[in-house]
Structures are given as structure tokens and as C-alpha cells.
Amino acid sequence: MNTDASETSGSFIQNFLTRFMGMGNDVGNPKLSTHVAPFLHYAFTRSDLPVVLPRYQALIDEFAMYVIARERSEVGATRGLIVSFAGPSYCVSGDLAPALLNRNDPVDKAVIDFFSEDTTFILRAGKNREKRRRLRESLGLMQATMSARPRRSWSVAKPLGRLIAQFDAELAAGGEASSLHVLQEIQARGGMTPTNLAHLQIKRLDRLGLSAQLLEMEDLPNVLHQNPPIPVGEAVLNAVRSAVLEESLSVGDLEAAYERLRTLDLPLPVKVDAHRLGPQALTVLLTAALGRGDDDYLGVLLHKLDEQRQAELIPATLLDAARKRAPSAAEATDEPHPAESSAVEASLRGSINSWMGLFMAVAKEGTDPSAVLTDSIWREWPPPADSDNEVAELLTDLTDQEWDRCWRLTGPFIEADEYTHVAPRSTREFINYALSGNRLAVGDLNAVYALTESYLRSSPSANEYRQLLDELRDTSPQWVSIDNSRIVLDFVDRLILVPCPDESARLNLAIALLEPLSRRSTRLDPATLAFSKQLAKELGVPLQWAPTESTSPSTAEVQINGKGEVILLYSLDNQVLMRVAETLEKLAPGIKVLMSSDKISTTSLKQKAQHATRVVLATRCATHAATGAITARTRAKIAFADGSGSASLLRAAVNVLAD
Amino acid sequence: MTPLERTVRTGKNLGLRAENIVGTALIGELLDPGKTLWVVSGWISDVKVIDNSQGAFDSILGDDPPNVCRLSHMLALVAATGTKVCVATRPNPHNTTFLDHISEAIRNENRLRIIRDPNMHEKTLCGNGWIMTGSMNFTKSGMGNNEESVTYRTGDPSVAQAHIDFRARWKETE
Numbered sequence: 001m002n003t004d005a006s007e008t009s010g011s012f013i014q015n016f017l018t019r020f021m022g023m024g025n026d027v028g029n030p031k032l033s034t035h036v037a038p039f040l041h042y043a044f045t046r047s048d049l050p051v052v053l054p055r056y057q058a059l060i061d062e063f064a065m066y067v068i069a070r071e072r073s074e075v076g077a078t079r080g081l082i083v084s085f086a087g088p089s090y091c092v093s094g095d096l097a098p099a100l101l102n103r104n105d106p107v108d109k110a111v112i113d114f115f116s117e118d119t120t121f122i123l124r125a126g127k128n129r130e131k132r133r134r135l136r137e138s139l140g141l142m143q144a145t146m147s148a149r150p151r152r153s154w155s156v157a158k159p160l161g162r163l164i165a166q167f168d169a170e171l172a173a174g175g176e177a178s179s180l181h182v183l184q185e186i187q188a189r190g191g192m193t194p195t196n197l198a199h200l201q202i203k204r205l206d207r208l209g210l211s212a213q214l215l216e217m218e219d220l221p222n223v224l225h226q227n228p229p230i231p232v233g234e235a236v237l238n239a240v241r242s243a244v245l246e247e248s249l250s251v252g253d254l255e256a257a258y259e260r261l262r263t264l265d266l267p268l269p270v271k272v273d274a275h276r277l278g279p280q281a282l283t284v285l286l287t288a289a290l291g292r293g294d295d296d297y298l299g300v301l302l303h304k305l306d307e308q309r310q311a312e313l314i315p316a317t318l319l320d321a322a323r324k325r326a327p328s329a330a331e332a333t334d335e336p337h338p339a340e341s342s343a344v345e346a347s348l349r350g351s352i353n354s355w356m357g358l359f360m361a362v363a364k365e366g367t368d369p370s371a372v373l374t375d376s377i378w379r380e381w382p383p384p385a386d387s388d389n390e391v392a393e394l395l396t397d398l399t400d401q402e403w404d405r406c407w408r409l410t411g412p413f414i415e416a417d418e419y420t421h422v423a424p425r426s427t428r429e430f431i432n433y434a435l436s437g438n439r440l441a442v443g444d445l446n447a448v449y450a451l452t453e454s455y456l457r458s459s460p461s462a463n464e465y466r467q468l469l470d471e472l473r474d475t476s477p478q479w480v481s482i483d484n485s486r487i488v489l490d491f492v493d494r495l496i497l498v499p500c501p502d503e504s505a506r507l508n509l510a511i512a513l514l515e516p517l518s519r520r521s522t523r524l525d526p527a528t529l530a531f532s533k534q535l536a537k538e539l540g541v542p543l544q545w546a547p548t549e550s551t552s553p554s555t556a557e558v559q560i561n562g563k564g565e566v567i568l569l570y571s572l573d574n575q576v577l578m579r580v581a582e583t584l585e586k587l588a589p590g591i592k593v594l595m596s597s598d599k600i601s602t603t604s605l606k607q608k609a610q611h612a613t614r615v616v617l618a619t620r621c622a623t624h625a626a627t628g629a630i631t632a633r634t635r636a637k638i639a640f641a642d643g644s645g646s647a648s649l650l651r652a653a654v655n656v657l658a659d
Numbered sequence: 660m661t662p663l664e665r666t667v668r669t670g671k672n673l674g675l676r677a678e679n680i681v682g683t684a685l686i687g688e689l690l691d692p693g694k695t696l697w698v699v700s701g702w703i704s705d706v707k708v709i710d711n712s713q714g715a716f717d718s719i720l721g722d723d724p725p726n727v728c729r730l731s732h733m734l735a736l737v738a739a740t741g742t743k744v745c746v747a748t749r750p751n752p753h754n755t756t757f758l759d760h761i762s763e764a765i766r767n768e769n770r771l772r773i774i775r776d777p778n779m780h781e782k783t784l785c786g787n788g789w790i791m792t793g794s795m796n797f798t799k800s801g802m803g804n805n806e807e808s809v810t811y812r813t814g815d816p817s818v819a820q821a822h823i824d825f826r827a828r829w830k831e832t833e
Contacts, residue, residue, distance in 0.1 A: 194827035195820055219826065225819030 012114070013044055017053075019110035020066075026058040035136060042143045049146050050078050051115075052139050055107055062124075063132045065139050068111060069098075069119040076185040080442075082121055083483050085142035089523040090135040092126045096177050097184070160191045161408060167200060168373070168411025169447035171207050174620030174648075176640035178446055179204055198223045199232050199374075206235035207619055208640060209627025211243035215266070224267045230276055231376045233269040235624070237281035240268065242628030245287060252317035258291030271297055274304045276380060279313035279600075280625050286314065286322050298326035313600065313625075352377075355384045355416070359394055362409065363402040369409060378412050383421035392425030395433075403433045414450045418621050419572045424458035427451050428468070435471050440479040445487045446643045450620060453494055453573075453644070462501035469495075469505040473512040480516045482523045488513050489528070490645025492535045497575045497646075510539040518543040527654040531583060531647060565657060568594045568612035570630060571641075571649060572621050579646045584653055591657070601629035609633035616653045620644035662815040669795070670806030677795055677802040677809055682708035684784065684791055684811065685733045689719060692740040693787025697825050699747045700782045702796040705729045705757045730797060731757060735764035742787075743770055747829060750775035753798075774829045785821045789813045792821075 017040065021028055027036050036054055043051045051068040069078040075098060087095025099122040101108040111120050125135040163186045170179035183200055186192055198219050205214040214220070214235065224236065244264055248257035261268075261284070270288040277285070282301060289298045302322055305311045311319060352358050352372055361367035372378060384391055398406060410430060417423070434440065434448045455468065472491070480488050492513050500506050514536050521529055524546070533545050567584065571577050574597050581593040594612060598605045600623065609615065609630040617627060618641040631638060639656035641648040669675040685708060688696060709716055709728035717724045721736060738744045744765060748754045758773060765771040782801075783792040793809035795801040812818065 193820075194823045197827070198823065219823045222819035222822045226816040 016051075016110060016114040017043060019113070020053055020055075020107055022106065022110075024055075024057070024106040026056045027054050029056075029058075032056070038140055039143065042147060046143075046147055049143060050074070050081070052143055054136060061127065065123045065135060066107075066111065067121040067123060067139065068115050069121075070115065072116060072119055072188045073190075075119050075188050076181070078119075078121065079181065081142055081146070082123065082139075085145075086123060086135055086138040088525060089482065090125055090131060090138050091123045092131075093124050095121065095123055097121075097180060158185070158189070160186070160189065163189065164200075165408040165410060166443045166447075168408075169414065170411075170443065171204060172411040172414040172620065173446035173450035174618050174622075174644040175446035175642050176208060176617075176619060177642040178443060182443055194219070195223060195226060199228060202232050202235045206238055206624050207622070207627070209242070209617070209619075209622075209624055209629075209631040211239035211624075211628050211632060214239040215243055221266055224269065228269075229374045230273070231374070233272060234277050234281045236266075236268065237277070237284045238624040238628060240264065240266075240284050241280040242624070242632040245284065246629075246632050249283070249287075249315045249318060252315070254287070254290065254318060254321055257287050257318075261288055261291065274301055276376075278623070278625070279305075279310045280628070282310065283314055283318065286318055290318070290322055290325060293325075295326045298322050302326060354381050354387065355413075356387050356390050356394065358409065359391055359406060362405050363394065363398050366405065373408075373412060376412075378416065383416045383418070384413060384423040384426050385417075385421040388423040388425050391423065392429050395426060395429035398433075400437065403437060407433065407437075407439065410447050410451075414447060414454070415621060417454050419457075422454050422458045424455055424460065427455045427458075428464075431455060431468065431471075435475050438478070440475060442484065445479060445484060449487055449490050449494075450644060452491065456494060456498040459499065460501075465500075466502045466505040469502070469509040473509045476509075476512040480513055482517065482520050485517055485524060485528055485532075486647050486651055487643055487645070488517065489531060489535065489647030490643055492539070493576075493579065493646040496535065496538055497579065507539065507541065510536075510541050511543075514539075514541055514543055518545050521546040527587065528647070528651065530587065531650060534583070565591045565614060566594060566612050567591055567614040567616065567653060567657065568596065568608050568630070568634075568636070569616050569649060569653065570596050570622070570626070571618035571644065572597050572599065573618070573644060576618065576644070576646045576649055580649045580653060583646075583650055584657075587654070588657065596626075598626055599623060600625045605629055606633050609636075612636045614653075614656050615639070616641060616649060616656055618644050618649050618652075662812065664810060664812045664815065666793075666808060666810045668806065668808050669802075671804045672806065677807060678706060678708050680791065680809060680811065681730075681784065681797070681802065682728070682733070684786065684789060685709075685737065686716070686719065687789065688737050688742070688786040689733075689740065691787055692737060692742045695743045695745060695822060695826075696734070696737055696787075697745050697747070697783065697785040697821070698734065698797065699779065699784070699825065700797045701749045701779055702751065702798050702801070703730070703746070703748050703754050703757045704798040705731050705760045706797060706799055706802050708733050729760070731760035731764050734761060738765045738767070738770040741770075743772065745772045745774065745825070745829075747774040747776055747779060747825070749779060750777055776829070783821060785818060785825070788818055790815070790818045790821050 039052050039054060042049055043053065047070065050070065053066045055064050055066055067078060067082055069075045079096070082095050098118045099120055101112055101117055101120060103109055103112060123135060125131040163182055167179055167182040167186065170182055183204065186200070187197055198217065201217065202214060202223070220236070223232065240261070244260050245257050248260060268284070270285055274282060274285060282305060286298070286301050289301060305314060352361050355378065358369065358372060358378065362369050395406070413430065431448065431451050434444065434451065439448065460468070492510060495506050495510055514532065517524065517532055521532065524532060529545065536543050569577050569580055577595045577597060581595055584591065584593055594608045596605050596608055605626060606629055610633050612634055613636050615630060615634050615636045615638045617630065617638065619627060637656055637659060639652040641652040667675060667680060669677045706729065707727050708730050711717065711720060711724055711728055712726045714724070716728070720728055725732065734744050746761065761771065762773070782795055783790060789812065791809060791811045793807060795805070795807035795809055801807060
């Protein structure tokens with residue numbers, strides 16, 4: 001890291017500042033010079049700090065603070081700083097991901113020319129002058145604090161395996177924004193091939209149901225040319241089902257469906273091992289086989305559908321046409337088998353065929369679980385709930401090193417639960433390790449919440465309930481903060497939603513979680529503050545909260561009420577849906593709230609998606625069949641919750657309503 | 660597509676020259692163009708790639724077919740089909756002539772991207788479903804007298820991987 005003042009005050013930064021402060025930026029006004037000067041000083045003298053600069057456009061009265069990470073590897077750390085000092089308390093947008101810079105804008109172009117396209121955060125505080133002042137001052141404080149710290153490297157790279165595990169866990173736990181942050185961190189860190197990075201992107205877009213976005217990926221044809229793992233191919237086929245075939249198949253027009261498939265300029269994997277594919281992908285394969293008259297493969301597909309009892313999930317017209325064409329499906333068993341990636345992977349697949357076997361191999365033999373995870377073979381196994389006692393006994397005796405490897409399996413373990421197959425003992429072991437092994441960083445908390453939710457769903461005894469809550473309370477100083485208020489409130493709300501066999505343990509944990517928020521409640525946004533107060537009241541926690549800023553309606557209320565907004569809330573957790581619907585209706589009585597927890601694409605889900613003017617999705621354990629149907633059907637603005645609890649869904653809902 | 664691979668060793672002693680291989684590959688690209696054509700080489704000259712002195716390629720070399728077709732001319736013809744030509748090379752004076760020629764030949768800035776990377780050492784030409792890679796720079800010596808090894812592959816996943824890798828490697832520059 002270079003901290004040589006002579007270099008930082010050199011022509012590079014001078015030229016950059018001349019451009020940044022020039023055309024398109026009106027902060028050159030002498031009245032503003034005292035506010036601007038400290039930021040210029042840091043930009044000139046400290047190359048170890050992010051460049052932080054104000055921008056004001058007088059014509060449209062728009063104020064923004066640009067925070068530029070000097071290296072891509074520093075983006076993650078810079079985001080952390082922004083969140084700690086400014087967002088979301090003082091930012092209405094821009095605090096979560098680097099901005100998409102506009103090459104035609106002179107100020108943005110200056111940043112692109114001197115730094116990079118994807119390392120700049122553009123923070124906005126809205127039109128309120130007081131909020132703008134607070135944003136500017138908080139970033140000034142950030143620079144002052146950072147410049148006073150000991151000089152040391154602050155971009156310590158996390159091991160790649162840990163980041164991938166975190167990504168899987170975030171996706172499984174429904175952390176939409178968090179999974180994007182981890183993906184960006186992996187990208188910035190390096191060490192992963194661009195093809196594998198593309199696989200992660202595809203996996204994420206599939207989970208969120210963003211079919212059109214997935215099919216528009218520039219690298220997609222090249223990814224498909226490389227014989228990707230089955231889940232990647234399936235994700236692409238799922239997207240084709242939602243974004244390309246939905247319209248034709250919904251009216252039974254098979255010719256049009258095939259024509260759309262034929263003219264799609266993508267090397268789709270239309271003749272693959274259908275054994276592990278879901279009904280969405282199988283629908284695409286059936287359409288393709290029918291269109292090209294491949295009777296043998298049609299027979300194979302129909303046989304698989306009957307064998308896996310998925311036939312009722314295929315559009316009736318398509319299924320009938322396929323059965324007429326290939327009536328002898330019952331005997332068809334010969335299907336193409338994809339080439340194994342390697343002998344090692346093939347042998348690994350053969351030797352590991354249960355959760356117990358997987359944990360044993362990863363923990364005791366140090367087996368790299370990548371092959372199993374990449375191909376999602378675990379989806380074919382009975383859920384961990386079926387072997388809960390054996391798995392839990394194995395997990396109880398693991399050393400820290402063995403746990404470190406097994407933590408990589410958190411994401412699939414959470415997903416295998418599917419809100420129905422809880423494995424309480426094994427889940428408790430995961431929580432034990434998270435709490436004792438300090439897996440309490442921002443990137444881990446969504447997973448810990450999902451595990452806690454699963455465990456509490458299993459109706460633990462009073463003693464088990466008390467023990468868990470006490471352990472959470474003991475670790476709470478490590479993770480409860482204003483920055484994490486969303487996930488903290490998810491935990492608090494869960495205490496209300498589940499049966500309570502020990503009132504005092506619940507109260508103690510509630511106080512430990514809510515008290516730090518109440519102390520700094522001036523930093524909470526109005527909706528979060530209102531929800532915190534509501535939770536405290538319901539739990540009987542007597543805390544002092546900041547008064548509401550004014551008696552006038554909140555931004556959301558002003559923008560929503562009377563406009564006939566219809567918001568669709570989607571989550572597989574019915575309790576969360578009810579809770580958020582109730583809170584939203586109180587917050588803004590003028591809106592209509594629709595809810596859905598359908599696991600697959602149903603008529604009801606599609607109708608709700610069509611009627612909604614805003615959609616909010618919590619994607620924990622959700623399938624593309626449902627999320628894809630929503631995103632394909634709706635013209636509404638869509639938001640994703642960054643977690644699976646009530647506070648996460650509520651925050652996303654308020655943001656999308658106020659947008 | 661069935662993957663095919665062939666390795667050719669060129670050089671004065673073997674009597675094999677690389678320019679014919681490059682020229683043939685680029686004719687293939689011209690007839691079946693892709694979205695992007697990558698020319699990656701630390702040193703590039705505007706070498707002759709097709710001998711058209713007999714007029715054998717008149718029908719595909721444009722309205723005014725040259726006797727000798729140089730690399731920049733061939734790349735411009737490919738770009739005219741809608742392909743984006745991406746040239747990655749070192750910021751070295753040796754490359755200036757070629758870069759001037761190609762900038763002159765491809766005026767549409769959406770069809771030409773020039774990347775100057777002082778750290779690059781790879782030598783690859785990668786088009787629609789094919790890749791040519793090896794030890795040879797696209798210079799007079801590299802394609803003429805030097806003893807080099809060049810591997811040409813079609814229909815292989817390595818082609819798609821090269822496209823993704825190059826795009827990721829030079830994503831944000833220029």
C-alpha cells in the first residue's frame with residue numbers, strides 16, 4: 001500500500017480532481033468550499049483511504065457523495081466502512097453495491113478514466129438538506145477516523161472456500177443482497193476462473209427467478225459450450241421455461257413454443273441426463289424433443305416423468321402430445337449419460353450417497369465436497385431429518401478443524417430443510433459451532449438465523465429452548481448493532497412467532513437484542529424504528545426509543561396511500577407473511593396486500609403476480625418454478641428481501657413501496 | 660460439434676509457415692462470423708495472411724480484392740460482418756504500425772477494441788468455435804522463419820473458456 005504523500009499529491013490525483021470538480025459538478029461554489037476542502041485534503045494526502053468526494057447538480061438539486069475504492073480488492077472493505085459510518089441511517093440509496101457509472105456523464109467518466117467502472121459507491125440522502133448534511137458529516141468522520149488509525153493492510157483476503165460456503169449459505173438463507181456482496185467479494189478476491197464465477201451468477205439468478213436477466217448474460221453461450229454441471233444447465237432451462245416458453249405453453253400453442261425455442265440463439269443442453277432435472281427443465285426438454293421429432297428421447301423423458309411422479313407438473317397439452325407421439329414410454333430406459341468430469345469426481349459420487357456419508361467424508365477424511373455440491377447430488381438423498389440422530393452424534397465430536405470443513409455444507413443443509421424436514425439435533429450442532437466458533441460476521445448471520453428458525457420450529461423442550469436463547473444472548477454483544485438491525489429484528493420477531501416455553505429466557509434475549517438498538521434509535525429509519533417499538537411492546541420490554549421525527553406521515557405513507565398500490569408478498573414462511581402484511585397495513589392503510597407461499601407456479605400465484613403493482617420476494621428455500629413464474633408474469637417493481645425473517649421482508653417492502 | 664485438434668510445428672527447417680494457417684482460419688471466420696474475434700499477442704505486425712495473386716479469393720475479399728491480403732485487411736472484413744474485433748497487445752512501439760492500420764481499416768468503434776497490456780505474453784487467435792494458440796507471435800518472424808508450435812482446435816470447450824477468460828481479464832480496461 002502506498003502512502004507516499006508526494007505520489008498522492010502528484011499529477012494523477014490533481015488531474016482527476018480537476019475533472020471531477022469540473023463540468024457536471026457544482027460544488028465549486030465558494031459557499032461550499034469549507035465543506036469540500038477536507039475531502040480534497042484526504043484525496044491528496046492519503047492514498048490508503050478511499051477517495052470520498054461530494055457532487056452537487058444545481059439544476060436538478062441533486063446531491064451525492066462518491067466513495068471510490070482505489071482497488072477492486074478494497075470494494076468489500078469500503079462497503080463495510082460505508083455501512084458502519086453512514087448507511088442505511090443516512091443513505092437512501094447506494095450503500096450496498098458499487099454504482100453503474102454513466103460513460104456519458106462527465107463526472108462519472110472522470111471516475112472511469114482514473115479509477116475503475118465497478119469500485120465506486122454513489123450515496124444519496126434524498127432532497128432533505130438536513131439528511132444531506134448528516135451524510136456528508138458522517139463520511140467526513142469516516143475519513144478522519146480512518147486517517148487516524150494505525151497504518152496496516154485492511155484488505156485481508158478470506159479463503160476462497162469460506163467465501164463460497166458463505167455464498168451458498170446466503171442463497172439458502174434467502175440473503176439476496178448479501179449473496180451479491182459475497183459474489184462481488186469472490187470476484188474481487190480472484191482465485192476463481194471466470195467460468196466458475198459465471199456458474200455462481202447463474203445459480204443466484206435462478207434462485208431469484210430472474211430468468212430474463214439470466215438469459216441476457218453475455219457469457220451464457222460460452223458457459224453452455226463448456227458442458228456445465230447439471231444444476232447450471234438446469235438453471236438455464238428453468239429460465240427458458242419461464243421467460244421463453246411460458247406464453248405459448250399457457251395457451252397450449254406447441255408450434256409457437258417450439259419455434260421460440262428453435263430461434264433462441266443459445267446452445268441449450270436439450271438432450272441430457274434427465275434423471276435429476278425438475279419439471280421446469282423437463283418441460284423445455286419435452287418441447288424440444290417433440291419439435292425435432294426425437295421419439296426415442298421423448299420416451300425416455302416420459303418414462304422419467306412417470307417414474308418421478310412429476311407428470312402432473314407438465315402442461316397438459318404438451319404432455320398429451322408427447323404421449324401420443326411416444327406411446328411406448330414405459331419401456332424406454334435408455335438415455336444419454338453425461339460424461340463424468342473426472343474419475344475422482346465419479347468415484348466421489350459413487351462413494352457418498354447420504355448426508356451421513358457426506359459429513360463423514362468431509363469431516364474425517366478431509367474430502368473436498370465440491371463435486372457433490374456442484375452437482376447438487378444431495379437433492380436426491382433423504383433429507384438430514386431422516387438420519388438426524390446419527391448426523392448429530394457425528395457432529396458433536398468434531399474438532400474445530402473438522403467443523404471448519406463441514407461449515408461449507410451449511411447452505412445445502414439449510415436448503416434440505418425446505419421448511420418441512422427439520423433435523424433439530426443436527427441443526428443445534430450447527431448453531432453450537434456458529435456461536436462457539438465465531439461464525440457471527442455479517443455474512444454468516446442470515447445462515448445462523450435460518451438455522452435458529454429451523455430449530456425453534458421443532459418445538460424444543462423448555463430446557464432446550466432456554467439453553468439456545470441464553471447462548472444467543474451471551475454472544476449478542478458480538479453481532480447486535482445498528483448496522484445489523486434488520487437481522488437482529490428478524491431474531492426478535494422469531495421469539496414472538498414461535499411458542500414460548502420459558503418467558504424469562506425470552507425476555508432476557510429480547511432485552512439483549514433490543515437494548516443496543518434503542519440506545520442508538522435515532523439512527524434507525526422510520527419503518528425499522530416503528531417495527532422495533534412494536535416488537536418491544538409485544539414482548540413487554542420497557543425501553544426508551546427516539547420519538548418519531550414528526551407527526552406527519554412517513555415517506556412511504558405519503559407515496560403509497562391513495563395510489564391504489566397492490567403489493568404481493570412471497571415467502572414460504574406463512575408466519576412471516578402474516579406478520580409483515582399486518583404491519584404494512586398499519587403503516588400504510590391505503591395499500592392492498594396479497595400473499596403467496598406456493599412452492600410451484602399455480603394459477604393463483606400467477607394471478608396475484610399479474611395484479612400486483614409491487615412485488616417482494618423472500619427466496620429462502622424458494623424454487624425457480626415459483627419465483628420464475630412471478631418475475632415472468634408481473635410488470636411490477638420487484639424487490640428481494642435480504643433474509644427470511646419479518647424485518648427483512650418488511651424492509652424490502654417499505655423500500656419498494658417508497659421507491 | 661465434434662472436437663478436433665491439430666498441432667503444427669512451423670519453421671524454416673520444416674518448410675511450414677504459419678501464415679497459411681492463420682489466413683485459412685480467418686477465411687473461416689469470415690464465412691461463419693461470431694460475435695467476437697480475439698487477437699491476443701504481445702507483438703503484432705501487419706503480416707501477409709493470404710496470397711491472392713492468383714485471384715483465388717476474389718469472391719470473398721471485397722469489391723477491390725488485393726493481391727496480398729494483410730492481417731488488418733482480413734480483420735476489417737471480419738468486422739464488417741458485425742463481429743467485434745478485440746486486439747490485445749503490449750504497449751510497444753513495434754505494434755504501432757499494425758494498430759494504426761487496423762484503426763484506419765475499422766472506423767466503427769463498436770467493432771474494434773484495442774487493449775494495451777504490458778503484462779501479456781499469451782499468443783492466441785480465437786473466433787467462432789475455434790482457437791489457435793501456441794508460441795507464435797503474429798509477426799513476420801513468428802509466422803515465417805522462427806520455429807514455433809501452433810495448436811488449432813475447433814468445437815472444444817476450451818474455445819468458450821478462452822472467450823470468457825479474455826472478457827473477464829480485460830473487462831474494465833478502455
